[in-house]
Amino acid sequence: MEIYNTLTRKKEIFEPREDLPTGQAGKKVQMFVCGPTVYDYIHIGNARTFVIFDVVAKYLRYKGYEVNYIQNITDIDNKIIERAEKEGVDSLEYAKKYTEIFKEDMKTLGVTSPEYKNATDHIPEVIKQVQTLLGKGNAYVIDGDGIYFDLSTFSDYGKLSGRTALMADDAVSRIDDSNKKRNKGDFAIWKFKQHNDPSWSAPFGDGRPGWHIEDTAITEKYFGPQYDIHGGGQDLIFPHHEAEIAQQESASGLKPFVKYWMHTGFLVNKDEKMSKSLGNFMMLRKALEKWPKEALRFYLLSNNYRNSLDYSNKSIKAAQAAAQRIRELRNKTALIGSIDNLGGTLVGVAEKTEQLFVDAMDNDFNIPEALSALFNFIEIANKIFADKTIGKKDVMPIIKILNLYDTALGIVPHDTQYHDRPAEIQEIIDQRQKSRENRDYTMADQLRDKLKNLGYEVEDTAYGPLVTKK
């Protein structure tokens, strides 16, 4: 398979660095993605990035790789301290609350692949890296301020982004300003204690970690100085990811720090990046109240991950309609299972669809192409369902394809299986069937409306009523 690597600016064959321990077949993948700064609820722009990497990890697992996927949580930061101060609460407690909220939202959205690691649980690892960088002459102290990385000691700075200066849309940390810095781009790796800010004791002076060093401290602990995949949104390429490279490659002397760098395009609202600071955002929690998680995931995955995705009600509604078509196919399996015809057309179609899915995903995770293979499959299944050539042998291929897309992309609605439909709903469905058999179509229509009001849509098919929850 191939992955587009921001570092080399081209698609490369994916070859993880390490085999599994002797005796075990296969390869392991170490993957790290920058998580949220927990000062508020996250928006659906952040969620786009997290859903995309959830799919990356799940697809790699489907391919047989043993994936160790870690995401950090920035729970110490200026924004957190300011918000907590405003509310008059302890900033570490404040961050804890939003860490939990973030994890709940991720669970609701079906993001289940990462293991989360909080920055404040890794202070000893941060201190160790700061000491190494000080010892090697890559960092220096500004009295009363903090410890800064000296960019003049790292000639590769800029190799990821192709630049050394800030641009609009770059995510920045506000702790790096000081007129005593040796070089303009130098960044804080440790900030000495100020006011009542949270701080930890360290041999070089009490304080707290800079933004960039929490990630390299965490990854060095769990992966070592080099690993396979590092991901995040495009706003993190510069300076955040450049800074991580400078820190880790200087600390260990080993290159490259990360083999494959992957970056997601922005979710944009009227051509502007969705962000808290611009106020043009939709909170994920609100979105999850409004739309089913499968529809939301479908929408967030509907454009190539490296391109931007437009925010609009219309496109989320289109994703909802797509998820509904998947749900209808799923519900049809219950009807097909009870008919006499053997069928079997879908056996070969499912095999071909799985191959198309793999080809698309192997091509730098081309999710839109993988989705189009699914809809071709649905179209064929619906056609043979309508012309009554479908049969028992077609049930397994449908389930196989739905499971495949569910496991890797998480876009298959799980509700309203035949067997778990509420008894009172089933009663109305049966009543309506009887009315139709008695040719009492007025009553049948009334019962259809009743079901509709209760949130169930009925379609009369050659094999009986197909009932789907809206």
Ligand code: AMP
């Ligand atoms: P933050 O909490 O701002 O550090 O963001 C957490 C993650 O969300 C990072 O990987 C960001 O790059 C990503 N992100 C932020 N805004 C957007 C957006 N509008 N679209 C896609 N990803 C975003």
